Amino acid sequence: MNTVLQVERLAKAFGGVKAVTDLSFGVEAGELLAIIGPNGAGKSTCFNMVGGQLTPDSGTVRLSGRDITGLPPRAIWRLGVGRTFQITATFASMTLRENVQMALISHHRRVRALWPKANGLYREEAMAVLARVGMADQAERACGVLAYGDIKRVELAVALANEPKLLLMDEPTAGMAPGERIALMGLAAEIVRERGISVLFTEHDMDVVFAHANRILVLDRGRAIASGPPSQVRADPEVRRIYLGGAAEPPEPVS
Amino acid sequence: MDLSFVVVQFLTGLASASNLFLIACGLTIIFGVTRIVNFAHGSFYMLGAYMAYTLVGPLMSALGGVVGFWGAVLLAACAVGLVGVAMEVLLLRRIYRAHELFQLLATFGVVLVMQDLVVVIWGPEELLGPRAPGISGSIEIMGQRFPEYEAVMILAGPAVLGLLWLLFHRTRWGTLVRAATQDREMVGALGVNQGLLFTGVLFLGAFLAGLAGALQLPREPANPFMDFNIIAEAFVVTVIGGMGNVLGAFLAAFIIAELQAFGILIFPKITLVLIFLVMAVVLVIRPWGLLGKPEAPSGHGFATDRPLRPLSGKGQLAIALLLAGLLALPLVVDDYGLNLAIEVLVFALFAFSLNFIMGNGGMVSFGHAAYFGLGAYGAALTVKHLGAPMELAILAAPVAAAAGGLLFGWFVVRLSGVYLAMLTLAFAQIVWSIAFQWWEVTGGDNGLIGIWPSSWASGRLVYYYLTLIICGAAIAVLWRAVFAPFGYTLRAGRDSPLRTDAIGIDLRRHQWLGFAFAGTAAGIAGGVFVFSKGNVDPGVLSIPTSVDGLVMVLLGGIQTLTGPLLGGAVFPLLEAYVMPLTDYWRAILGGVIIALVLAFPTGIVGFFDNRAHVASEAREP
Numbered sequence: 035m036n037t038v039l040q041v042e043r044l045a046k047a048f049g050g051v052k053a054v055t056d057l058s059f060g061v062e063a064g065e066l067l068a069i070i071g072p073n074g075a076g077k078s079t080c081f082n083m084v085g086g087q088l089t090p091d092s093g094t095v096r097l098s099g100r101d102i103t104g105l106p107p108r109a110i111w112r113l114g115v116g117r118t119f120q121i122t123a124t125f126a127s128m129t130l131r132e133n134v135q136m137a138l139i140s141h142h143r144r145v146r147a148l149w150p151k152a153n154g155l156y157r158e159e160a161m162a163v164l165a166r167v168g169m170a171d172q173a174e175r176a177c178g179v180l181a182y183g184d185i186k187r188v189e190l191a192v193a194l195a196n197e198p199k200l201l202l203m204d205e206p207t208a209g210m211a212p213g214e215r216i217a218l219m220g221l222a223a224e225i226v227r228e229r230g231i232s233v234l235f236t237e238h239d240m241d242v243v244f245a246h247a248n249r250i251l252v253l254d255r256g257r258a259i260a261s262g263p264p265s266q267v268r269a270d271p272e273v274r275r276i277y278l279g280g281a282a283e284p285p286e287p288v289s
Numbered sequence: 290m291d292l293s294f295v296v297v298q299f300l301t302g303l304a305s306a307s308n309l310f311l312i313a314c315g316l317t318i319i320f321g322v323t324r325i326v327n328f329a330h331g332s333f334y335m336l337g338a339y340m341a342y343t344l345v346g347p348l349m350s351a352l353g354g355v356v357g358f359w360g361a362v363l364l365a366a367c368a369v370g371l372v373g374v375a376m377e378v379l380l381l382r383r384i385y386r387a388h389e390l391f392q393l394l395a396t397f398g399v400v401l402v403m404q405d406l407v408v409v410i411w412g413p414e415e416l417l418g419p420r421a422p423g424i425s426g427s428i429e430i431m432g433q434r435f436p437e438y439e440a441v442m443i444l445a446g447p448a449v450l451g452l453l454w455l456l457f458h459r460t461r462w463g464t465l466v467r468a469a470t471q472d473r474e475m476v477g478a479l480g481v482n483q484g485l486l487f488t489g490v491l492f493l494g495a496f497l498a499g500l501a502g503a504l505q506l507p508r509e510p511a512n513p514f515m516d517f518n519i520i521a522e523a524f525v526v527t528v529i530g531g532m533g534n535v536l537g538a539f540l541a542a543f544i545i546a547e548l549q550a551f552g553i554l555i556f557p558k559i560t561l562v563l564i565f566l567v568m569a570v571v572l573v574i575r576p577w578g579l580l581g582k583p584e585a586p587s588g589h590g591f592a593t594d595r596p597l598r599p600l601s602g603k604g605q606l607a608i609a610l611l612l613a614g615l616l617a618l619p620l621v622v623d624d625y626g627l628n629l630a631i632e633v634l635v636f637a638l639f640a641f642s643l644n645f646i647m648g649n650g651g652m653v654s655f656g657h658a659a660y661f662g663l664g665a666y667g668a669a670l671t672v673k674h675l676g677a678p679m680e681l682a683i684l685a686a687p688v689a690a691a692a693g694g695l696l697f698g699w700f701v702v703r704l705s706g707v708y709l710a711m712l713t714l715a716f717a718q719i720v721w722s723i724a725f726q727w728w729e730v731t732g733g734d735n736g737l738i739g740i741w742p743s744s745w746a747s748g749r750l751v752y753y754y755l756t757l758i759i760c761g762a763a764i765a766v767l768w769r770a771v772f773a774p775f776g777y778t779l780r781a782g783r784d785s786p787l788r789t790d791a792i793g794i795d796l797r798r799h800q801w802l803g804f805a806f807a808g809t810a811a812g813i814a815g816g817v818f819v820f821s822k823g824n825v826d827p828g829v830l831s832i833p834t835s836v837d838g839l840v841m842v843l844l845g846g847i848q849t850l851t852g853p854l855l856g857g858a859v860f861p862l863l864e865a866y867v868m869p870l871t872d873y874w875r876a877i878l879g880g881v882i883i884a885l886v887l888a889f890p891t892g893i894v895g896f897f898d899n900r901a902h903v904a905s906e907a908r909e910p
Binding site for chain 2: 085087106107108109111112117119123124125126127128129132136137139140141144145146147148149150151152153155176178192195196
């Protein structure tokens with residue numbers, strides 16, 4: 035397997051607080067890697083360094099062997115990294131279709147065009163992506179009036195629009211009802227498997243994590259304390275002690 | 290320049306710094322707690338001077354010189370404080386939930402009303418107050434005479450700073466003010482009576498401005514221009530210091546006042562430019578001012594905004610009818626009417642170009658007049674100094690405006706929100722002061738005259754059609770751009786900068802281009818305008834012109850495309866028909882602005898648009 039994302043010795047401190055220390059991991063092609071850990075473990079910091087929202091103090095981030103450390107998010111996106119946010123970021127005053135069309139317009143480098151009508155460009159492609167996430171019937175509604183779970187699906191559609199090779203999903207199911215969570219992550223997993231997209235995601239919901247991750251990386255206070263397939267992580271005494279509060283049994287669903 | 294002169298100049302600067310601090314700290318406290326940029330703060334200052342003038346005579350004869358004078362100063366400040374309370378209770382309280390631009394507009398309405406009110410009550414003449422009894426002499430410093438009153442003023446700033454510190458750190462109320470400045474929502478959630486807090490803050494802020502005005506009376510006669518003269522400087526001081534930061538205001542007041550005191554010796558021609566240049570530099574290096582903290586991104590924005598829809602069949606029909614009407618207009622109106630129609634078209638384009646970056650792009654410009662004026666001056670200077678004909682000079686208008694838009698825009702797009710707005714204001718003031726002070730080239734206050742169209746276009750009829758073609762085409766291009774990827778990308782940046790960046794768009798660069806694009810369009814309007822008037826003066830670059838643009842856009846309805854056009858069209862008509870009928874044009878305009886903001890917090894077209902939308906939603910199953 036070839037490595038899509040390789041993170042080496044990544045570190046970031048905010049003032050005196052070391053949010054991430056000496057973190058190394060890789061994501062293989064087609065793999066779903068989950069980062070879990072208690073609040074403040076450094077998950078989001080790690081994510082933002084991979085996505086370009088934060089610049090690491092030291093260490094490197096490589097995408098298919100290419101050094102992307104410190105590149106701005108827009109450049110990282112052009113290299114094939116899609117992203118969803120913990121607190122959804124969509125264009126509220128645009129329809130669902132237009133949200134996806136914006137990503138496609140940018141992908142085709144036509145954001146400065148002054149004449150063509152934006153909502154007539156890449157219409158079919160946008161509809162196809164929306165259909166894939168099950169939102170085609172609402173394509174003409176404004177994003178701002180959608181239910182939260184639906185906005186999460188739109189974000190997924192926007193992230194998929196430029197056919198990324200790596201998808202970054204920061205707490206994709208945060209704020210959703212339990213049933214919706216399983217459905218959304220199931221959908222995401224299905225899509226990335228059929229397209230061979232690698233995924234790096236963080237998640238609080240252990241059901242979601244253990245159901246879909248190929249591998250799990252456990253962070254605590256900015257350090258990786260365990261990593262491996264779900265069964266191995268589930269059995270790891272260190273993980274149980276630090277992350278699961280010493281529970282003797284494998285983790286049960288945390289709501 | 291010998292040393293003693295430098296020392297005295299420095300001390301004079303300190304005295305001015307005190308006064309500037311008193312005004313700016315009130316402004317910054319009000320902003321910190323209520324998040325309202327109070328345009329009326331200059332009016333409070335002016336009112337303080339006038340009130341002191343009225344009170345000081347009777348009180349000095351009743352209570353004796355010293356007690357009477359200082360009693361009058363304090364009483365005047367308290368009276369202005371109560372005016373601030375009245376403004377909070379009657380006006381601001383009703384619009385805290387409105388968009389911040391409407392709040393700003395409402396306070397500007399108050400400015401206009403106060404300007405006329407002051408003239409009605411006290412008359413248009415300058416009113417010189419008495420000198421402060423007991424300290425009307427001067428002391429000797431290194432052989433130079435220095436007024437005693439100035440020396441006392443120097444102490445006033447630090448004294449007020451100290452008292453404010455005690456108020457904010459030693460009283461429960463002051464602690465609440467500090468808490469609200471840091472996190473208003475949290476203070477509300479803790480069950481603090483916000484209404485009372487806000488009223489108190491308005492009293493304090495207005496009191497301080499009134500105090501500054503009253504203390505200024507022995508230095509400068511009370512006059513009806515005090516408000517505008519001070520407000521831009523007060524804005525600069527609060528912005529440089531960091532909005533909401535009192536100590537920052539103190540520091541910034543010192544910097545600005547000394548800059549003026551010495552700048553006038555070294556660069557007498559460009560003192561105004563110097564001040565705004567310092568502000569621009571500070572904001573580029575420290576986008577939230579010297580001691581300010583980054584603003585939490587304000588979530589309110591344009592919450593009710595809906596997707597853009599192309600014109601419906603009815604809308605297209607209306608546009609076609611409007612065009613036909615405009616083409617046929619010369620059949621029914623005389624030259625006066627055509628002149629008015631030209632102005633309507635020019636300002637429709639001006640307002641529409643402002644809305645392109647403001648409504649569509651989320652970049653609120655307080656200084657859009659700069660690009661209108663650059664266009665006007667660009668064309669006029671080409672005629673005057675290069676002897677170019679209209680055909681060539683009118684092309685210089687968009688070129689000059691585009692150059693200005695690219696230059697200033699590069700700085701502007703590095704900021705957001707209130708700071709962005711303040712920086713646009715600063716740049717507009719720079720351009721204004723260049724036009725005002727560079728007499729040899731721009732004609733200074735008198736401006737440039739004799740800028741007439743070429744002979745073929747000199748008739749009103751031809752020039753009207755020329756205006757219709759140029760402005761109509763520019764509006765059409767802007768309209769189209771809103772629907773094109775260029776405009777959509779600006780709107781995307783307004784809705785979510787985070788997402789825009791995450792789909793590969795260099796937002797800052799795009800906003801820069803958008804800003805320059807809108808500036809260019811405003812420049813076209815300016816170019817057409819100057820040839821219709823035959824002259825240009827610094828008024829086209831002034832704050833009131835920028836505010837006129839805001840009024841047109843906001844009252845028309847920022848969320849719509851047609852609203853700003855309507856606002857731009859109606860404004861010159863109102864001006865033409867109402868202004869000659871009354872001596873109180875400003876008060877009426879101000880009153881109308883306040884009434885409209887209270888009645889339609891989303892703008893007029895926005896209001897009807899929302900109603901139509903609600904109605905159509907209700908019809909849906």
